[in-house]
Amino acid sequence: MTATATIDGPDAARAKSQAGEKSASLYRMAMPGHLCPFGLKSKSMLERRGYRVDDNLLTTRDEVDAFKTAHGVETTPITFIGGQQIGGYTELKKHFGYRVLGKDEKTYTPVIAIFGSTALMSLAIALNVHGGFSIQHFLMWFFATSMVALAIQKLQDVEGFVNGFLGYDLLARRYVPYGYAYPYLELYAGVGMIALIGRVSPLVWLVAPVGIFIGTIGAISVIKAVYIEKRDLKCACVGGGSNVPLGAISLSENLIMAGMGLWMLGLWFAA
Template sequence: MKNSFSIEGMTCQSCVASVTERLLNVDGVETVQVDLEKGEAEIEMKEDISISAFKNVLPEKYNIEQKVKGKIDDKLPFDRLMVTQKNEKVIGEKTKLQQLKPLLLIFAYLFAASFLLNYNNWSTREAMLDFMGLFYIVFSFFKFLDLKGFPESFKMYDPLAKLIPIYGWIYPFIELTLGIMFLMRFQIPIALAVTIVVLGMTTIGVTKTLLDKKQIRCACLGTALQLPMTEATFIENTIMLVMAIIMLVKIF
């Protein structure tokens, strides 16, 4: 069942990440979707959960109250009910695709830039290094837009960020450094090894989140763009991992 709640006290994406993480830890909660602008949260749960259970896990500065208990109207004719559910599914899919549009556009631009930089004197290795360098530079830029809110979102799925919170703070700097190393062709083997370790851990967290079917925000582009955690995030990390492994194997 899905219930809607109003939440007061949220002021930034860091608050959204914190509230989402705490609500997900309540027993029986399956998914949580928090909207900062509306000050609302939609919680899907296995069974009805008392409002006090949610209030107990949230800091005092947040006030949560139930709005409308979500349920399907059993009085609707069967054919109308099926049409309604089908329309809601289509709308949801379109919304997800629209949300992922920035990520897809960025990848298209990165591929195009890497191709154009090496068009006249083609080298697959050089094109891959340029792609990885540009990838890290661009993605770190979006994280720096909200350096305070990023760690809260990142630790919701990255294993190391959960274990060592400061890692979430330095991660954008790691990405920026790796981007510069790839573009300047400086200590490439080290940059590749770090890429495998860093993205390997993140991919493990992303995979677990997807398998658990948790609906959380993806922090790959920081918190400036509210992207959902989907298979696209897994594919994005996998592409980088595969390229890093291939190049590292060729070096040794």
């Protein structure tokens, strides 16, 4: 049930939420110029959990301000369940037992999303281009596409990336412009490796040394910062705004870049 809200006081709002065993009262902003996404997400969550939602829309700024004043809150939406004021969308998630990450809490979710996507993409490419699955072709496509995907993440906010990168990269600390060049070098190496997969070409000498260089410097920097100095840092590998912890993921990224370069040079010499 959706209706334009009357500004109920706290007691009235609690009473409405007690109307049934699985009922909830939701107050959310739905003004002509702004439909609150957290209100819609709260409504969807409640309905998925089997609640009948008394959906109260706050359609003007005056209604929003009056509701905040009446209930002593600073934001909307606000949900009431069983006569209890639950709070906003984050509080509602906690109420239902969903994990809510703190602002500075570290997570591997971004890298899982990237590597999971590039793994599926690499499998599809290997099957299409090479006519069947081989672990060598899959790994080469996976490593090269992952380098490109990680470079894209950095290039979205180069300044933010550099701010994090300067926290641990040994070469960037001595020569700051290297930090700005790094995402472009990673992109160059990744795209070059994609172009050379399955080929033995002298162009490998324009690509492989770049991957070996930036990968080796990066790996040494991570080992020093994390495993020798024991520093707790955020990894800039997926961009400056991420909360991915610096450690095994970043070390793997750098070792993969260096390893891909060495692998390609090895194929050149073997030919």
